[in-house]
Amino acid sequence: xxxxxxxxxxxxxxxxxxxxxxxxxxxxxxxxxxxxxxxxxxxxxxxxxxxxxxxxxxxxxxxxxxxxxxxxxxxxxxxxxxxxxxxxxxxxxxxxxxxxxxxxxxxxxxxxxxxxxx
Amino acid sequence: xxxxxxxxxxxxxxxxxxxxxxxxxxxxxxxxxxxxxxxxxxxxxxxxxxxxxxxxxxxxxxxxxxxxxxxxxxxxxxxxxxxxxxxxxxxxxxxxxxxxxxxxxxxxxxxx
Numbered sequence: 481x482x483x484x485x486x487x488x489x490x491x492x493x494x495x496x497x498x499x500x501x502x503x504x505x506x507x508x509x510x511x512x513x514x515x516x517x518x519x520x521x522x523x524x525x526x527x528x529x530x531x532x533x534x535x536x537x538x539x540x541x542x543x544x545x546x547x548x549x550x551x552x553x554x555x556x557x558x559x560x561x562x563x564x565x566x567x568x569x570x571x572x573x574x575x576x577x578x579x580x581x582x583x584x585x586x587x588x589x590x591x592x593x594x595x596x597x598x
Numbered sequence: 599x600x601x602x603x604x605x606x607x608x609x610x611x612x613x614x615x616x617x618x619x620x621x622x623x624x625x626x627x628x629x630x631x632x633x634x635x636x637x638x639x640x641x642x643x644x645x646x647x648x649x650x651x652x653x654x655x656x657x658x659x660x661x662x663x664x665x666x667x668x669x670x671x672x673x674x675x676x677x678x679x680x681x682x683x684x685x686x687x688x689x690x691x692x693x694x695x696x697x698x699x700x701x702x703x704x705x706x707x708x709x710x
Binding site for chain 2: 514539592
């Protein structure tokens with residue numbers, strides 16, 4: 481149980497285009513999903529926290545107009561990188577917390593999406 | 599300032615030996631600490647959670663200790679195997695900010 485999927489697993493796009501990444505909880509409902517970014521040999525950095533049916537909360541320094549997050553259902557959150565540039569190339573990972581859990585510690589991570597912007 | 603540090607960027611050990619990884623934190627008071635495994639190009643996989651009132655936790659060949667005085671956690675893999683080669687991340691909860699903070703990871707390589 482507690483499986484989180486991401487789609488696509490990798491994507492290459494041209495500079496200036498927008499890319500959408502999906503995060504799904506497959507066998508549980510997730511009231512909260514988290515989006516992380518990881519650069520090579522660095523740690524996961526939280527970008528934003530998204531709660532189903534409400535606006536996402538972005539971490540300091542993360543542009544909310546550039547990284548659009550939609551958490552429209554209890555099993556799906558999407559991250560759209562708008563007008564992507566080469567510096568947005570990174571590994572994007574989502575995690576999901578079951579709705580039955582009040583603990584931050586109970587997060588299940590997706591397999592990640594490798595974004596390369598040319 | 600607040601920091602969570604994993605002292606070794608990389609660790610290479612012989613198969614069969616015990617691998618010990620270190621995680622230190624500064625200016626946090628976590629109620630628990632977690633360890634994750636991350637393989638290249640994959641998301642983290644949860645391994646163990648140890649609470650502040652627990653000194654030690656074990657799971658098969660894994661052992662974690664948590665010293666809140668030293669502000670340190672040690673992660674041990676006994677009888678290490680090449681399949682244990684991966685990056686290991688420690689993480690703690692920043693309760694004031696309602697988020698999990700990750701260390702930068704230690705890349706462990708087990709040579710046959």
